[in-house]
Amino acid sequence: MSYISRLSMDCMKMLLNLLPNRKCTAELKNIGYKVHGHPFSTNTRRVLAVLLEKGLSYEPITVDLQTGEHKRDSFLSLNPFGQVPVLEDGNVKLCESRAITQYIAYVHSSRGTQLLNLQSHETMATLTMWMEIEAHQFDPPASKLTWEQVIKPLYGLETDQSVVKENEASLEKVLNVYEKRLGESRFLACNTFSLVDLHHLPNIQYLLGTSTKRLFESRPKIRKWVDEITGREAWKMACDQDKSWFGKQRK
Template identity: 60%
Template sequence: MGVNASDVPTATTCDHYCNQTLESRHKDGGVNNYIIYGFPYSTNTWRALAVLNEKGLPYTRIKVDLRSGEQKKQPFLSINPFGQVPVLKDGEFKLAESRAISEYLETAHRSSGSQLLDHESYKTMGTQKMWIYIESFKFDPPSTILNYEQAIKPLMGLKTDYKLVNETVPKLEKVLDVYEERLKNSSFLAGESFTLADLYHLPNIQNLMGTPSKILFETRPSVHRWVANITARPAWKKACDVNW
């Protein structure tokens, strides 16, 4: 059922009204399960699955075999022409990019499961968004390089570029030094509750803790405590299950 213009309240409440409408059609027993196209070893797939798990949402996983290049062929390219996973399907609606998927799910199901953003306070939301962007622009670039060089390349039979690793480590150390100071006075990056700001860090952290770069996290007590806390979440452990 659509929404007629006459059904919409004044402009000041339209955003609230539309969000309520979006959430209401996702109630249990309403829309069928989500479909998530991904790969069991894809860190970005883990991110989207973690949000689905945190929110307690039903979903069906469709494996896209990255090793055989299935993501670069039809019919997957008709789902995401950029040839990347994950992709979320909500009925006929398709959404790519793990962070976009995560915020969509959190917004659509704000009252379900874990509350991963504060939708009531603009200031609290502002702090959460700040740390979300810090992850994207400060943490993700160096941690992705280290993840690829130290965790992914060995699995592919490729040689690690140790010169690049040595150049990248100080960049991640600089970010983690800021995190250490923040986490001395806060349980999580954006406050006292687990949010998307923390969750977005999990994929690269998961892999880096199995590489020499784990020392960067372990030698910073507050960061180490935070890492142990967020990686132990049941929703995250379920997301990392590669038995598809």
């Protein structure tokens, strides 16, 4: 669980009261963020999605994962755990994609897509709960399935079908809960698109190109939800490397 999501509601309100000046200063100077990552990385795409939903400028800096650049001293000075992405915002340096998305969403709470609902203790708690469910229930099997079926073949490695079978069984249990939830709410945390839904996008997008796709398509409410969130323009752009990464700095 990220540090930000553990803040008390009172501390959160204090933070939000400080945000307008921080936001205006950044936009007045037209300072963009620096994103150290890789366009095919699920965690990097998660950060790109929130930046694009907010219409923010950023400078993409490629970290070559195949050559192990993320394990070299130059990158370890940014993230000692040797993982992408890293966000630089002036003197602020952040790792962990979900912490980064929360930071951006809080700082730019009044800009672009409203990705957080902090109107009450209850709504904040529900949002935080579903972000934790994604991180601890959905992501472990989904990430393993993405690794086995998408990433390993890119490296010329053989997919372990026993691992696929095991993690599909785990993912099905999670999706059964999601199917019930989506019968009560248009999106997972509430009736509007939020960080909760956005956090699911990278793994879902990759898994739609594998045999695991059937687990999403066989559940009507999940299928509808997946179609809606993957169809968002910001997400389409996040997946388009020519526009989101290798092009000019986004404005």
